[in-house]
Amino acid sequence: MKKIISACLAVCACGGVAAQDMGKLLATGGVAQVEGAGGGGITPWALISGYGTRDSWGANAHATYLKTQDYQLNSYGVAVGVADRVEVSFANQEFKGSLAPLDKLNIKQDIFGLKLKVLGDAVYEQDTWVPQVAVGVMYKKNKGVGGLGALGVTNVKQLGAKDDSGYDYYVSATKLYLEYSLLLNATLRATRANQMGLLGFGGDRNDAMRVKPEFSAAYLINRQLALGAEYRRKPHNLGVDNEKAYYDAFLAWFPSRNVSLTVAYANLGDITIFNPKQQKGVYLSLQAGF
Template sequence: MAGLLICALGVGTAPAALAQAMQPDMGKLLATGGVSQIEGAGGGGLTPWALITGYGTRDSFGANAHYTTVRTQDYALDTVGAAVGFADCVEFSVAQQVFKGTGGALDGLRIRQNILGVKLRVAGDAVYTQDSGLPQIAVGAMFKQNNGVSGLPGVTSVKQLGAMKESGVDYYVSATKILLERSLVLNGTLRFTKANQMGLLGFGGDKSDKYQPMLETSAAYLFNRRLAGGVEYRMKPNNLKVDNEKDYYDAFLAWFPNKNVSVTAAYAWLGDITILNPQRQKGFYLSLQVGF
């Protein structure tokens, strides 16, 4: 609560207004809460943005729930989660990922991971400071717990695949700029991580066990108030001998029929997952978000 108060005061909200923050107002512009990122945070599909999830203004709050699925030639990833943003300053999120092998050498593989996230806006306003070059800036962390491996004979833990740990924390700073006159949204995120394949294959490894800075970028064009399209890029570490991990890319369309629903569809390039299946994975991404 102290961090929320400092954040709210820092962007000009009086304590009396903060006291009314339990009344949702849905006062933010359509689409300015972003969509649900694949690890649960508000942002794009692959990377978190500095935007705070939901449509609550600095005098209110917003929340959402989401379901996301990714399907490639040989794998499936399903994510469910929820997030809440307070006073357009602080965001909390929770998500669970289930990764499954659906073909190839890892058919039958199943890995589950839980993620808790927190994000704090520390400077700027992506919408209301159009005359300033300063973007909205937020810092965040994702606490991840890998819950083991099944369906792979003789393997029950990612440590048996070379990972150092089954849990870890990603730290990041994001900067987001919305250029309303040009209908553009630009984002850059710097993530410090040890996670292998977002943590699905554990943290650290037999090649490297140190935090590394990874760049993530997004660019979106607003075709109109309800439809946006763009591209994303996410650098990945390469910690495991069994996984020559590649960077992620996608091209997406996001539709916002109203402030309660959004649908994001994308085509994603995810590289190969392990040396047991060297085929580079690509396929469709679909995410449904509901909230206020």
């Protein structure tokens, strides 16, 4: 995965595409998904990050904060879009607990992503029902469990996970109806990840790759504001984690092509059997780029 990302960036750096032009429509790069890919907050879209056109490139950096009653998730990352066709991304996630017995919990993971547009164009193909389609892969590496050393737990495998690293594979279809100011997205993700990989991959209940659906809808209130909602199904692999679907309702503000701010109400469902209640809270994400 690292070699593929390096090769894509090398093409851009060596003049394989023209200088950055910021020629795409405002908001058509999406916002930074919590795993680093361009899309909504919790699910990737077929759109390519950045505002570079098919003869150019674009890039952005993001910082995301998500706080529920008992947990906090921070995510930082960068994404580069090349020729409005290829996207490479990196994100670092840090997950913390605030309620005993998990008040010292600290888990980090790195996520490397690659996305390729394979069909359609969400903006320019308004006279057809065919959506823009992209395929993607995310390599996730869990960096261990902190704060639970007193319990003898330092790795997600000790919580029942089969692996501390794994891949997600997905296909996304995005349709933008400019006439109605409406964006619709559907994603199918093949995954073994527990809570996006924060609790490892596979488990005592299941260790097979499963395909789960994800959906997004956004209404463009005006050129700078988008109101929407997302839903993401996830596998339930661990006995200690009664994993449920994620969903959110969001408002994204695009004051310019260089910056966007997203605020959302998010519901992450149950996280572990140690704090058995639905985790709900606020989601804030700042993205800057070109």
